[in-house]
Every structure is written in structure tokens, then in C-alpha cells.
Ligand code: ADP
């Protein structure tokens with residue numbers, strides 16, 4: 290449904306990802322797993338078109354394009370001081386980043402209300418996003434993603450800063466999205482969560498180390514190859530993206 294073919298991404302002289310070929314299918318819940326600086330966020334950004342390919346390309350099946358993507362960036366890279374409410378952020382899933390693309394219709398408001406209820410933050414809809422906990426922020430980002438109603442869901446470390454009970458709820462929600470026929474792709478550090486909920490694992494460390502079902506991929510040799518050597522040095526924190 291979407292994927293990358295022989296994808297290499299560079300930041301200046303630095304190669305963040307080399308020769309990656311992966312496909313993500315409709316109805317499948319995929320996890321991209323690897324250490325800090327492995328190129329996980331880079332892989333998602335290349336799918337969304339936020340970083341250019343030095344070689345290779347992102348590919349979409351006919352009828353799909355980056356416009357079908359709902360992308361949830363890493364929470365830490367967003368500007369949470371931005372003066373908007375929970376409702377406003379979820380509504381951005383309908384109207385575009387700052388609501389300037391069109392004025393919300395009644396249908397947009399119903400979709401946003403449903404998304405806020407499904408992620409359990411409807412009661413917080415009038416709150417300023419700066420006043421939320423990490424777990425609440427993550428749910429608001431998921432609500433915006435659901436409101437967008439895209440068929441390709443890409444999430445960068447959605448479990449970070451979320452308590453264990455909420456984590457289970459979020460994973461169940463994402464599993465349900467895949468079971469509805471969407472392609473769900475999540476970056477995570479949590480191998481155990483990935484093994485439990487996902488049907489497709491991609492191990493990454495500067496390149497794709499392994500790609501397949503949990504049973505195929507989850508071997509001592511693959512885990513060792515992914516996590517034992519830090520090929521890339523310390524993680525880089527990129528600049529802030531506006532919510
Ligand atoms: P991950 O998400 O797996 O932690 P990233 O994809 O963010 O890794 O980064 C992969 C590599 O590219 C890292 O070495 C990181 O330092 C580097 N990198 C990421 N973003 C940038 C950037 N905007 N400019 C320069 N280097 C970057």
C-alpha cells in the first residue's frame with residue numbers, strides 16, 4: 290500500500306538511512322524498532338515527504354498518496370506553548386494546520402467530537418494544550434489523527450510519556466484501526482509491546498536489519514544486530530514543529 294524502495298536519506302554529509310526497502314500493507318499494524326539515531330523518524334519523514342531521498346523513493350499504490358497520510362510526529366518536537374485548545378488541535382485534522390483551509394462544517398464537528406471521545410479527551414476539549422500531561426497530549430495527537438480519517442496512519446513514538454494502562458488502550462485503538470483496513474505504522478522502542486500488538490516488525494539501525502512477522506524477526510541474532518552496535522552516534526533532536 291505504501292513503502293520505500295532502496296531509500297537512502299542524507300542530512301548534509303551524514304547518511305541517516307541507507308538502501309531501505311520496506312512495504313506497509315493495508316490491514317497491517319507495523320512497528321519500526323531500533324536504537325536512538327537509527328533512522329526511524331527519518332523513515333517516517335521520507336514517507337510523508339518531509340525529507341528528500343538522496344537515492345530511491347517512497348512508493349504508494351494507485352489511489353493513495355501522501356495526502357492520505359495522517360502523521361503523528363514525535364511529541365517532543367512539537368510546540369506545546371502554542372495558544373490553542375484540545376478542540377482546536379483535533380479540528381486541525383479536518384481543516385489543516387491552523388484552520389485556514391476551510392471553516393469547519395457540522396460534519397467536521399461531529400467527526401472531531403467522535404475522535405475526542407474515542408481517545409478519551411472529550412472532557413478536556415476546552416483546555417489549553419500547554420496544561421496537559423504527556424499522556425493527555427499523546428491522546429490529543431491521536432484524536433487529530435483520527436479526525437483526519439486518512440487510510441495511512443504513521444506515528445512516531447506514540448507511547449513515550451504515556452502510563453502503562455493508557456499505553457494498552459492506545460495500542461488496542463491502533464490495532465482496531467488496522468483491523469478496519471488501514472495501514473498503521475508506528476515507531477517504538479518497546480519490543481514487547483510491538484510483539485504483542487503488531488503483525489509486522491521492521492528492525493532498523495542505519496539500514497533495515499530485519500523485516501517480517503514477529504516470529505520471523507524476533508531472533509537473538511537480529512536483536513543483537515539492531516541494538517548492540519551504535520552505528521550512528523548519539524541521537525539528534527531536530528527543531529520544533531508547530532502543532
Ligand atoms: P531515530 O528516530 O531512530 O532516533 P532519526 O531518524 O531522528 O533517528 O535520525 C537518524 C540520524 O540522522 C541520527 O544520527 C540523527 O542525528 C541524524 N539527524 C536526524 N535529523 C537530522 C537533521 N535535521 N539534521 C542533521 N542530522 C539529523
Ligand code: MG
Pocket residue numbers: 329330331363445
Ligand atoms: Mg525518532
